[in-house]
Amino acid sequence: MNEFYEQNIVLIGAGIMSATLAILLKLFDPTLKIEIIESLDFAAAESSNALNNAGTGHAALCELNYTPQCKNGSINIEKAININTMFEVSKQFWSYLIQDGKLNCKFINKIQHISFCNGIADTNYLEHRYISLKNHHCFSDIEFTRNKKTITDWAPLIMDGRNINELVAATRFQQGTDIDYGELTQQLLKTFKQYSNSNIFYNQNVIEIKKEINGYWRLIVECKKFEYNRNIIASLVFIGAGGGSLPLLQKSGIPEGKLFAGFPISGQWLKCDDKELVKRHKAKVYSKASVNAPPMSMPHLDTRIVNGKSSLIFGPFAGFSTKFLKNGSLLDLPRSLRFSTILPILYVAINNIDLIKYLIKQLIQTNNQRIKVLRKFYPNAIKEDWRLEVAGQRVQIIKKDYNQGGILLFGTELVLAKDRSLAALLGASPGASISVSIMLQLIEHCFKEKFNTFEWKNRLKEIIPFNAYNLANNKNSMKIIRKKNNEILNIL
Template sequence: MSYRETKSDVILIGAGVMSATLGTLLKELAPDWKVTVFEKLKSAGEESSNEWNNAGTGHAALCELNYTSEKPDGSLDISKAVKVNEHFQLSRQFWSYLVRKKLIENPKEFIMPIPHISMVQGEKNGLFLKKRMEALSDNPLFEGMSFSDDPDVLKEWMPLVMEGREEGDGPVAATKIDTGTDVNFGSLTRKLFTHLENENVAVHYEHSVKDLKKAADGSWKVKVQNINTGETENHSAKFVFIGAGGGSLPLLQKTGIPESRRIGGFPVSGLFLVCNNPEIVEQHHAKVYGKAKVGAPPMSVPHLDTRYIDNKKSLLFGPFAGFSPKFLKTGSYFDLIGSVKPNNLFTMLGAGFKELGLTRYLIQQVMLSNEKRMEELKEFIPNAKSEDWEIIVAGQRVQVIKDTEAGGRGTLQFGTEVVTADDGSVAALLGASPGASTAVHVMLEILEKCFPTEIDGWKTKIKEMVPSYGKLLMSHPSLFKEIQASTARDLQLEESYVPSQEHLA
């Protein structure tokens, strides 16, 4: 029996938005490189990147209150909000470049303008929100944000949310900024993979990566199974990117690199309520984010979202957390237990002791009845009726658990993590939000870490694709305004009208 091996320069595991972004960057920077992609499902963007499996928010910290925190002295720490916004601007510039160069078309199929609103209830929360706006308003990235606690103004901003509120319900306050976006990451991912295939990237669907081994010459031997035939294929590459969503952790563990040790994962599933009444959908045009309840994790921030999916305006509310031991929606019930290894056992046990509050929260969420979910929705839409809403299961996320200096053993991480081998030959993306919104920033960091001998020669091209590369836009307000205007034109975000069902059809 002969051993036949197919060689590539780069292998990307997973056909989600992360692999799509890295692949597209590489084909612009090194067009002669051979890039190969393996995806176990039948098409691109079917797991975490799928439009029904995430909130579709262009995360720029315009409305997400969990990116700003109050310090002991009462002042606000906005550093995380600024960082998230800066990172989103890189993605926006890259998408603009792709549209301008006609590498992808019809931007309205993946990005739409939508006001971003933060809403809170109660006098104390109102003071926090006003203080947040004042802190952010000094930064050019958040220019144009307005605050109001006037019920008449709030009725204009979010009529569906204000209708039916009683005076005894307590005061409501909100901030609004019109430069927010709704992003269909599923559509974007499919467009990018269509482009990659046109660039002779070999994309193998229904192929599952079974093992990764480091060869003596520093390359990676990748064992892949063709799901349809059951046959095993052998591939090799100088660089491997593991962008398999929840499936990244088990594959990272297979590499055996020292950086993969003492890392675990905790799966959390999400549920959304979707409005099936078009008349109600048309009454709301914004993404409205609230404040997480005391004791709830950051990922539980409730929000009421206008979405554009399948050329149709939709309305979603959530997320409600659920629990499944699967690391992917299409995964195995043995994923969680299978990820516990001798080198991360104490890390996982440490998290178990630390995160009893999260465990209780998840149990409460799993036990929620439809009536209880409707009660939470009514905090946003007082007149909501259960017959107008149905529950859908959204994506599966794996929150990273690792030992940290600040948090100690078994600290749960909320965010996106990149694990890179010391020699830069393999990198894996773990974690969740803001994830896809910051894909370009994450992939540029991977290029810098994993291709140190090439990066200097690539910088001119990178700056053509991402003009603010190497700069902080908050320190260059005139450049930010210029980029904001040009990307709005390229991505067709300038129109201020509210799209109707007719316009979207």
């Protein structure tokens, strides 16, 4: 049986990105017809699921890859400011929804964000980073110490059993967060369903996406339970399919999508539920990635709070599978290979031999070796307290580059069709933390005329009074809005 009907806006995937976009659009115009298509039987089951990601509210407080050291020794804090202010935009959106009774703050918890380093070079780097960040109003609350007793007070497990002669240093922000993005997605989608013209279809897999000559998109959707396909006609499509976005983007055939290839890296955590240990570590502690390791492999020991229950995770460790999604197919990688992207992939492979060696080492790592890595963080770790869990699947993005052949991208990449009828989201962190800013970029592009009207501009000001640019450049705006957001989100 074939169904055929027209729907204005189709969002593929029920993760944090589609959920955020759906609510933003409804806040701008409640009459828009929006349909979300999800291949699994519930929302946020892939990367947005609580334990498939690290749950860090990325605000560049502790993640050292956002503050690289330049050749002249100075610290570049530009990326850190961008991420910090975009995270504050997300907080404004969530606060607005809480005040409007559309969300509750169960998804977010206050947890200190600590960076920890050892050795001369890394502790000196951390001190330089502290001085650079302290001078910017976004980061003025940062604390720095080389004092072992202070670090023990902040995060006792890190210092337990550590050699007393070791040179160590740490920075701390007390107002960091742990976020259950799965809970947030569920809450957003519950609110979305309360609007008219809003539908979510589960167990429906988008298998084809083609542009019609009349300018509309035709989507072929496999309805798994009922074993039939249906067609949907859409004027605007958002591919928010996580690891599944790349193959759909390729199928759409838009020129902007032809620049991308990807290869999957699965993540693994060591997880601990021991009540005594969990009680003794109340922080997210990030350190430096080892030499040649990609930024997303930066090790961290985190408190996670899911459904009110706390646990610890350490990682991530890389794993390998040719699947693009945890629930994907082993054929995902071979099927994504295109003649036009073979060269960029080869360039990336040749230019990143060290990275490849690092990944191979990760793949053949035994559990004992993983515990050894954990002991660099928490010297007294006992193997029996920790078990290995599989995290979400990342698709590492490779972009065709006319100068360098191909480049490896580590962030979150929004691909926008020039004719404004399609957008896709690729990549991983800081993804979920900055979902609101990314979805606003999409709306600004795809709804260009409406976005510039007095009505939409006013609405945006009501929801998000200060954009990232204002916050980066205006100390007072940041101070006022951060205090207000933290009060509403209960993370003061």
